[in-house]
Amino acid sequence: MFKKVLRTIIVLAVLAILYFGGIILYGTITEYKPVPGSTELLSVSGQPAGTTPDSVIRILNWNLGFGGLGAEMDFFYDGGHMVRAERSVWDKDFVGQLQTLKDNQPIDFYFLQEADIHSKRSYYVNMVDSIGRMLQEYSWTFGMNYYVQHVPLPITRPLGHIESGVVIYSRYPVLQPERHQYPGAFPWPTRIFFLDRCYLVNRIATKNNKELVLINTHNSAYDETGRIKEEEMQVLKDYCEKEYAKGNYVVVGGDFNQCPPGFDPHTWDPGDYPLFIPPAMDPDMLPAGWTVAFDPSHPTNRHLDKPYADDSFKTLIDYFVLSPNISVNNIHTIDNQFRFTDHQPQLLELSLH
Secondary structure (H helix, E strand, O other): OOOHHHHHHHHHHHHHHHHHHHHHHHHHHHHOOOOOOEEOOOEEEOOOOOOOOOOOOEEEEOOOOOHOOOOOOOOOOOOOOOOOOHHHHHHHHHHHHHHHHOOOOOOOOEEEEEOOOOOHHHOOOOHHHHHHHHOOOOEEEEEEEEEEEEEOOOOOOOOOEEEEEEEEEEOOOOOEEEEEEOOOOOOHHHHHHOOOOOOEEEEOOOOOOEEEEEEEEEEEOOOOHHHHHHHHHHHHHHOOOHHHHHEEEEEEEHHHEOOOOOOOOOOOOOOOOOOOOOOOHHHHHOOOOOEEEEOOOOEEEOOOOOOOOOOOEEOOOEEEEEEOOOOEEEEEEEOOOOOOEOOEEEEEEEEOO
């Protein structure tokens, strides 16, 4: 009897090793591996209606959470249990996102993160094309930052195939759109199932023969040491300073996965929160004299350890950084109580000088 039980245990252990070994081997062979620091020239989809922007510009920034992290959801990566929303809930939330994007027009540019194009978690809906069909007077460029053939976790309901990234929708012609790969990565084998972080650059000609350089960024999460984010921010800072030195206007927007410099990460802390809290950004990570534009009165992100409630942990990690030749006319967070995703959109009105 003992030998039979032992044989069964050994067989199960061997099968488990073969399964996980096979998953890691397959993930390694099929890994999406952009070279750190590399630049990829992107194609442009759609046809913009405008020619050259005025000096006053409106930009909406929003992490869509792949259309599936609305108020009903928690998420297993963040201490919850759920993997993806039920299809009816996902449809409701994505329709709500589309309506929000439309209701806040006129908008010159949209900066969106976690926009899926072919993923199990979003029922293989191409969110980028769906938004593009609605925004018929815009062109768009998409930068992939998450391409994994099969995410094996959780074991009982794996996330599966993911293709996702960052996108900018523009009412004006885009010059030389580029995807820039950030340096830094989690160690193998973790990295083969995680995002390959990047920033997306669009250049727009202005009426005074300069360029408006738009940068959509989605920086690393789950980086408790802060080392990876520091590497990313140094690269971003160097790029911004070079563009401003050319006389260009520079706007960086996105999900920084860290609070603005000087902002208290515990502003909406319900107390004794046990999970990791993103710290405030070191001011030295940004160019001197630049403006950080955010609305301190509303959170932009909630944690996903449970479905949304009044006592959910909330913070502010989505905002803009502007070069000194740009002023802020207005910045506010659209407070929708996290109905459609775990982030809230920010609407910025700025002036070029």
